[in-house]
Amino acid sequence: MSDRREVWITGIGLVSSLGEGLEAHWSALNDGSRPVIDETRFAPYVVHPLASVNFDQQIPKKGDQRQMEPWQRIGTYAAGLALDSAGLKGNKEILGATDMVVAAGGGERDQAVDGAILTEIENQAAPDVFLNEQLQSNLRPTLFLAQLSNLLAGNISIVHGVTGSSRTFMGEESSGTDAVRIGFSRIAAGTSEIALVGGAYNAERRDMLLLYALKRLAMHAPWAPVLTEPKGVPTGSAGAFLVLESPEHATARGARPIVKLSGVWSDRAKRGEPGAVEKVLGMLVDAARAAGDTGEDAQTAILSAASGAPDPTRAEVAVLEKSGLPVRSVTDRVGHGLEAQMPVALALAALSVSEGRLFAPLAGEPMEKPFDGPLSRAIVTAVGHWRGEGVALVERAD
Amino acid sequence: MASYTDKAGRPIVVVTGMGMVTSLGQGKEDNWAKLTSGQSGIHRITRFPIDAMRTTIAGTVDFLPDSGRTAPDLSEELAALSAEEAVAQSGIGSKGDFPGPLFCAVPPIELEWPQRRILAQESVANGPITYDDLLRAAETHGHDAWHERFLYGSIADHLADRFGTRGQPISLSTACASGNTSIQLGVEAIRRGDCDAALSIATDGSVTAEALIRFSLLSALSTNNERPEAASRPFSKNRDGFIIAEGAGALVLESLEHAMARGAKILGVLEGCGEMADSFHRTRSSPDAKPVIGCMRSALADAGVGPDDIDYINAHGTSTPENDRMEFTGMSAVFGERLPDIPLSSNKSMIGHTLTAAGAIEAVFSLLTIQNGRIPPTINYEVPDPAIPLDVVPNVARDAQVKRVMSNSFGFGGQNVALVLTGEPA
Numbered sequence: 001m002s003d004r005r006e007v008w009i010t011g012i013g014l015v016s017s018l019g020e021g022l023e024a025h026w027s028a029l030n031d032g033s034r035p036v037i038d039e040t041r042f043a044p045y046v047v048h049p050l051a052s053v054n055f056d057q058q059i060p061k062k063g064d065q066r067q068m069e070p071w072q073r074i075g076t077y078a079a080g081l082a083l084d085s086a087g088l089k090g091n092k093e094i095l096g097a098t099d100m101v102v103a104a105g106g107g108e109r110d111q112a113v114d115g116a117i118l119t120e121i122e123n124q125a126a127p128d129v130f131l132n133e134q135l136q137s138n139l140r141p142t143l144f145l146a147q148l149s150n151l152l153a154g155n156i157s158i159v160h161g162v163t164g165s166s167r168t169f170m171g172e173e174s175s176g177t178d179a180v181r182i183g184f185s186r187i188a189a190g191t192s193e194i195a196l197v198g199g200a201y202n203a204e205r206r207d208m209l210l211l212y213a214l215k216r217l218a219m220h221a222p223w224a225p226v227l228t229e230p231k232g233v234p235t236g237s238a239g240a241f242l243v244l245e246s247p248e249h250a251t252a253r254g255a256r257p258i259v260k261l262s263g264v265w266s267d268r269a270k271r272g273e274p275g276a277v278e279k280v281l282g283m284l285v286d287a288a289r290a291a292g293d294t295g296e297d298a299q300t301a302i303l304s305a306a307s308g309a310p311d312p313t314r315a316e317v318a319v320l321e322k323s324g325l326p327v328r329s330v331t332d333r334v335g336h337g338l339e340a341q342m343p344v345a346l347a348l349a350a351l352s353v354s355e356g357r358l359f360a361p362l363a364g365e366p367m368e369k370p371f372d373g374p375l376s377r378a379i380v381t382a383v384g385h386w387r388g389e390g391v392a393l394v395e396r397a398d
Numbered sequence: 399m400a401s402y403t404d405k406a407g408r409p410i411v412v413v414t415g416m417g418m419v420t421s422l423g424q425g426k427e428d429n430w431a432k433l434t435s436g437q438s439g440i441h442r443i444t445r446f447p448i449d450a451m452r453t454t455i456a457g458t459v460d461f462l463p464d465s466g467r468t469a470p471d472l473s474e475e476l477a478a479l480s481a482e483e484a485v486a487q488s489g490i491g492s493k494g495d496f497p498g499p500l501f502c503a504v505p506p507i508e509l510e511w512p513q514r515r516i517l518a519q520e521s522v523a524n525g526p527i528t529y530d531d532l533l534r535a536a537e538t539h540g541h542d543a544w545h546e547r548f549l550y551g552s553i554a555d556h557l558a559d560r561f562g563t564r565g566q567p568i569s570l571s572t573a574c575a576s577g578n579t580s581i582q583l584g585v586e587a588i589r590r591g592d593c594d595a596a597l598s599i600a601t602d603g604s605v606t607a608e609a610l611i612r613f614s615l616l617s618a619l620s621t622n623n624e625r626p627e628a629a630s631r632p633f634s635k636n637r638d639g640f641i642i643a644e645g646a647g648a649l650v651l652e653s654l655e656h657a658m659a660r661g662a663k664i665l666g667v668l669e670g671c672g673e674m675a676d677s678f679h680r681t682r683s684s685p686d687a688k689p690v691i692g693c694m695r696s697a698l699a700d701a702g703v704g705p706d707d708i709d710y711i712n713a714h715g716t717s718t719p720e721n722d723r724m725e726f727t728g729m730s731a732v733f734g735e736r737l738p739d740i741p742l743s744s745n746k747s748m749i750g751h752t753l754t755a756a757g758a759i760e761a762v763f764s765l766l767t768i769q770n771g772r773i774p775p776t777i778n779y780e781v782p783d784p785a786i787p788l789d790v791v792p793n794v795a796r797d798a799q800v801k802r803v804m805s806n807s808f809g810f811g812g813q814n815v816a817l818v819l820t821g822e823p824a
Binding site: 045067100105109111116118119121122126127128131132135139142147148153154155157162163164166167168169171174175177178182186191206207212215216267386389 | 447449450452514515518519526527530536544546550554569571579589590591608614674676677678681812
């Protein structure tokens with residue numbers, strides 16, 4: 001690894017139920033208030049709704065906004081915040097050479113059209129023909145584009161002009177980890193200078209809750225902290241993008257690092273085997289602890305992106321306890337944003353390390369112990385609700 | 399003794415196994431024979447009723463016993479068949495133990511109408527059905543298996559189990575450029591030294607009634623329904639849209655050093671990958687073709703060769719009025735006056751547009767073109783378009799020595815990826 005370059009995070013864009021931008025998040029994380037939870041609009045489910053956002057700020061053309069479903073708007077907005085934060089907005093030359101890796105799901109449907117079809121279809125002599133006719137006449141032509149996974153990246157290209165390259169990863173939580181990992185690896189290996197990586201999720205939709213409901217994995221009210229009482233996934237609307245950059249490239253344009261991204265690891269435990277998640281995640285956490293500035297283990301914390309799905313979350317908790325490190329649950333603050341969860345957690349980890357301290361424990365989450373010492377490193381753990389284990393390490397940049 | 403590194407000092411990445419399934423058939427041999435004899439795999443749709451459809455033809459894969467299940471089921475089966483062929487040919491690893499990561503391009507996945515209808519019926523709703531009714535039924539009727547089946551990551555996950563690839567597989571989409579991206583990610587991982595081998599698969603078995611309607615609503619599909627086999631007309635004046643199709647392609651990528659050390663037969667070299675995104679429009683390309691030009695040039699630069707070194711182009715050639723014109727404009731800028739003399743063809747004239755899978759299938763066809771010294775034709779080229787004069791190898795295959803191919807893929811969302819492939823390490 002000696003020939004690998006450092007990778008800096010030089011821009012962060014974050015929007016969630018706690019607000020937008022790093023300042024809003026830092027104050028919300030520290031003022032001891034309860035997370036923002038909606039237990040009625042999607043009853044019986046718990047969701048963390050997106051804070052009020054003026055999309056015009058980052059997506060000035062209404063025409064562009066109309067072409068997107070909410071998850072794309074959230075992501076395009078967060079990407080704009082990240083580019084602002086990195087001082088890159090409008091810099092055509094750099095944006096034209098910026099590599100992009102986006103973690104995305106997609107598939108937001110027209111629920112009214114679906115409902116109307118389902119209401120009538122079983123009364124039809126030829127249900128499949130009826131379905132064709134209804135879809136043909138009622139689907140909005142551009143809805144398809146608002147559903148396609150890679151069109152979040154496409155919209156970021158259109159709205160912000162990021163065109164160096166564009167790749168979209170799918171595959172739930174692990175796509176978020178791998179989007180960051182590939183962006184990181186290319187810069188570390190010297191084949192990319194600057195990358196925009198991240199993802200977005202809109203929790204305020206019944207069609208997405210449906211996927212979790214099929215396996216009774218969506219959290220029912222009342223809300224509970226996920227590490228102590230993993231009884232389901234409390235989904236949360238959020239978008240997070242990070243600008244990753246080589247020190248050479250950043251320095252040449254006068255940019256300073258917020259933190260160093262010192263490693264990203266992903267693996268896939270065989271979930272059917274007892275103890276597999278503990279073993280794999282334990283190894284990844286050990287790898288992160290051994291990487292970077294190991295002299296500062298006493299200034300290290302873990303930020304967990306645990307989903308709240310019972311089995312994998314219990315396995316993660318076992319690893320967190322064994323680590324002996326101070327722990328904070330990202331999901332208890334902003335909910336769980338599936339593909340976006342690793343980028344969201346990484347944004348909060350970077351924020352904490354850049355502030356040099358850990359935010360306060362959450363009342364009612366005994367896994368979180370007070371930690372007042374200086375913080376120079378943060379490890380993010382991201383265990384998929386169904387598959388995939390990921391870990392990332394950020395360190396103070398100085 | 400040849401060097402294991404390329405001009406840029408990076409590990410040379412070679413192909414040691416290839417597999418494919420298309421509407422023409424299963425396996426390279428069958429596909430190649432039919433492709434070079436100008437056969438079309440496009441046919442009338444029988445999978446679902448075509449009443450009320452503006453387009454009634456497709457290149458669906460209907461010859462497998464289980465064709466017609468859910469899109470992820472079929473996509474997974476197509477991927478598995480093509481990867482089995484590729485892994486067997488390469489002789490790499492051992493059964494169920496592939497020594498490298500998996501990069502898998504997959505189509506959009508979501509719960510489908512049969513499942514929605516079952517949930518709606520189970521909900522026994524008293525009035526208009528809403529998603530709240532579906533949610534209630536989902537919680538109580540034991541459809542656990544649907545959760546996994548309709549996750550984006552499930553196809554690659556199952557393939558990772560089956561082939562024993564290492565680590566967390568990456569599922570990806572760059573729309574119709576996905577196949578090329580799956581290869582590009584493998585090439586990059588080997589060049590970085592992350593691994594000695596990678597399995598790149600791109601698959602698409604997602605032709606459902608709703609998918610057809612969605613593309614139809616975007617006016618992207620051909621409505622030349624009368625003679626299905628004559629509908630896909632890349633670069634012809636009377637082209638009117640693409641033909642939606644299914645298939646899968648798989649490639650075993652290895653560092654040259656790794657392949658030589660185990661005495662593997664080298665089928666080709668992945669010399670270069672290039673990409674550039676387009677910020678012009680969600681479905682249309684920049685009229686100046688700048689991103690496409692940049693993409694092709696960056697593939698050449700990555701390969702360390704110039705435009706004069708390309709002697710065949712496996713075109714994206716979708717048969718839409720816009721793509722073929724834009725691709726011509728882009729190629730004109732890159733290849734200049736030499737363009738009319740470079741043979742190029744569109745496999746899509748015969749297999750249709752296999753969407754997510756197209757890049758990988760066409761990469762396999764590109765290497766078969768080099769291997770066999772025979773260029774597959776562009777069929778249905780009866781009315782040349784004078785605005786885009788090209789040697790499309792019209793209608794009949796041509797014997798020719800081909801040393802180096804460029805293979806283009808472009809997609810919705812401004813995705814452009816080009817590959818440069820050769821037969822043997824330099």
